[in-house]
Amino acid sequence: MQVGSDILSHGGRQLVITHDSTATATPMTFSLFLPPQAERGAVPLVTYLSGLTCTHANVTDKGEYRRSCAELGLAFLAPDTSPRGEGVADAEGWDIGLGAGFYIDATEMPWSANYRMWSYVTDELPALVAAEFPALDMGAQAITGHSMGGHGALTVALRHPGRFRSVSAFAPIVAPSQVPWGEKAFSHYLGADRDAWRAHDAVALIEGGARVPALKVDVGGADPFLERELRPELLEAACHNAGQRLELAVRPGYDHSYHFVSTFMADHLAWHAERLR
Numbered sequence: 001m002q003v004g005s006d007i008l009s010h011g012g013r014q015l016v017i018t019h020d021s022t023a024t025a026t027p028m029t030f031s032l033f034l035p036p037q038a039e040r041g042a043v044p045l046v047t048y049l050s051g052l053t054c055t056h057a058n059v060t061d062k063g064e065y066r067r068s069c070a071e072l073g074l075a076f077l078a079p080d081t082s083p084r085g086e087g088v089a090d091a092e093g094w095d096i097g098l099g100a101g102f103y104i105d106a107t108e109m110p111w112s113a114n115y116r117m118w119s120y121v122t123d124e125l126p127a128l129v130a131a132e133f134p135a136l137d138m139g140a141q142a143i144t145g146h147s148m149g150g151h152g153a154l155t156v157a158l159r160h161p162g163r164f165r166s167v168s169a170f171a172p173i174v175a176p177s178q179v180p181w182g183e184k185a186f187s188h189y190l191g192a193d194r195d196a197w198r199a200h201d202a203v204a205l206i207e208g209g210a211r212v213p214a215l216k217v218d219v220g221g222a223d224p225f226l227e228r229e230l231r232p233e234l235l236e237a238a239c240h241n242a243g244q245r246l247e248l249a250v251r252p253g254y255d256h257s258y259h260f261v262s263t264f265m266a267d268h269l270a271w272h273a274e275r276l277r
Helices: 056-062 066-072 117-132 148-159 180-190 194-200 202-207 226-230 232-242 258-276
Strands: 002-009 012-020 027-034 043-049 075-079 136-145 164-170 215-220 247-251
Touching: 012 056, 012 066, 027 056, 027 117, 043 117, 043 148, 043 258, 056 075, 056 258, 066 075, 066 258, 075 117, 117 136, 117 148, 136 148, 136 258, 148 164, 148 194, 148 202, 164 258, 180 194, 180 226, 194 202, 202 232, 215 226, 215 232, 215 258, 232 247, 247 258
Parallel strands: 043 075, 043 136, 136 164, 164 215, 215 247
Antiparallel strands: 002 012, 012 027, 027 075
16 A cells, blocks of 8 residues: 555544555555544444546545544545556546446456456455554444445445445435436446346345345435436335335435535434444
């Protein structure tokens, strides 16, 4: 690991770290906030998955999570959204390729050479931080994310129900198999077999019997992607039919940006903290 920065904030440490990833065969960068309580004992871990076009830096710079994490005693882990570097496949447009990994393991060339974000965020990165930062209580984990990262948080939690005590999302893509962003990404990364897509579709997973202990979703009422790409009503219907408890809030006037995310970040972190005690 190479520590790019280690900065004091709200009594805790905000680190940015780069390491060579086995999963993606590239260097990967993540940020990790360790609250002041980590100096005295174990602290729960909240993982945050970012959205399209983002890196670890977007939430680190704009997410406004450190004060709440310091008060609540939560560590906050934020990885990048895709592999990067010389020779890594890319494509025209901001919704495929670099910055748009969709938290899946690609099976189609040329993407399959490096786009293994599922393995990275579910296996490699948790093992790395657990080994390097013994203050992290890996038995007390929560996960959240924004947009594409909200999709990632939902699917990771649904497929690892024993790992996370709670999952939340800001403006998630809840049914990527049914919306243009997801259809474009999945057809490139996973091929034409739509049955293979269902393993990375939160609505399909819930319809198939997957469950999580606690689920919270916020969306902005003025989000320009609400009706075409996010489709929260599909998640609401799937949860209702399956008996999966869901706390869904539509926030009037808010858009898709980090102005929205940062406004409700403290609320989400407090909600997770209650379930991580």
